[in-house]
Amino acid sequence: MNILFWLKEPEKHFPPHQELKHFRDGVCVQYIGEKSGLSQSTISQYLSMMQKAGLVILTRHGKWTYYKRDEKLIKKYIAHLKSHL
Amino acid sequence: MNILFWLKEPEKHFPPHQELKHFRDGVCVQYIGEKSGLSQSTISQYLSMMQKAGLVILTRHGKWTYYKRDEKLIKKYIAHLKSHL
DNA sequence: TCTACATTTCGGTAATTATCAAAATGTTAT
DNA sequence: ATAACATTTTGATAATTACCGAAATGTAGA
Numbered sequence: 380m381n382i383l384f385w386l387k388e389p390e391k392h393f394p395p396h397q398e399l400k401h402f403r404d405g406v407c408v409q410y411i412g413e414k415s416g417l418s419q420s421t422i423s424q425y426l427s428m429m430q431k432a433g434l435v436i437l438t439r440h441g442k443w444t445y446y447k448r449d450e451k452l453i454k455k456y457i458a459h460l461k462s463h464l
Numbered sequence: 465m466n467i468l469f470w471l472k473e474p475e476k477h478f479p480p481h482q483e484l485k486h487f488r489d490g491v492c493v494q495y496i497g498e499k500s501g502l503s504q505s506t507i508s509q510y511l512s513m514m515q516k517a518g519l520v521i522l523t524r525h526g527k528w529t530y531y532k533r534d535e536k537l538i539k540k541y542i543a544h545l546k547s548h549l
Numbered sequence: 550t551c552t553a554c555a556t557t558t559c560g561g562t563a564a565t566t567a568t569c570a571a572a573a574t575g576t577t578a579t
Numbered sequence: 580a581t582a583a584c585a586t587t588t589t590g591a592t593a594a595t596t597a598c599c600g601a602a603a604t605g606t607a608g609a
Contacts (some may be wrong), residue, residue: 380548380549383548383549384549407555408556409556417598417599418599419556419599420556420598420599420600421599423556423557424557424558424598427557427558439556439605439606441555441607442556442606442607443555444556453549457542457545457549463465464469464542492585493586502567502568503570504569505568505569505570505587505588506568506569508587509567509568509587512587512588524576524586526576527576527586528576528586529587
């Protein structure tokens, strides 16, 4: 949940990327890991699970992997909760 | 989640109570337990946790304990998810 | 192709969670 | 006050989860 929240407004929660301006493809794993306080391997696993689940979109640029929100499923999930909770 | 969903429309998911008409105060622990397939003690614990969390309202009538949804917190929770997810 | 660095995968362990059966407690009617 | 039944509490265990460090893999540039 925190990760999704942070990724809503990357510029508020992460240092700017030099390579890729304006967080076009989201935030790199390193930054998300630092912010979360979890180990690199753990955050990598989390993100990859979230990606498989369809919550985030992965874009690779060179050595870096960027993640951004996949709004479609997130919306769907909230709608589901709204009708089933 | 299932419990909250069932309690949305008790008449659709539970047999009618004789004592208390129209599910005024919700559904008794026994029925919820049967529906869930969990043991009596487990369901009792769940419901009591949910009550402490503010998701359901407990009403005792004689030997029976009835639970119904507490819409206030449920709404609040969905709103929270909507803005933080 | 070798080095440096980013990320992922693997294998393990500690902590947490789900669940139950048995014992305890509440409640009503006799 | 006691029997009968509903519910809660307790104590336990199996299953799952969170998390890490180390090894493996991917990638760009010298």
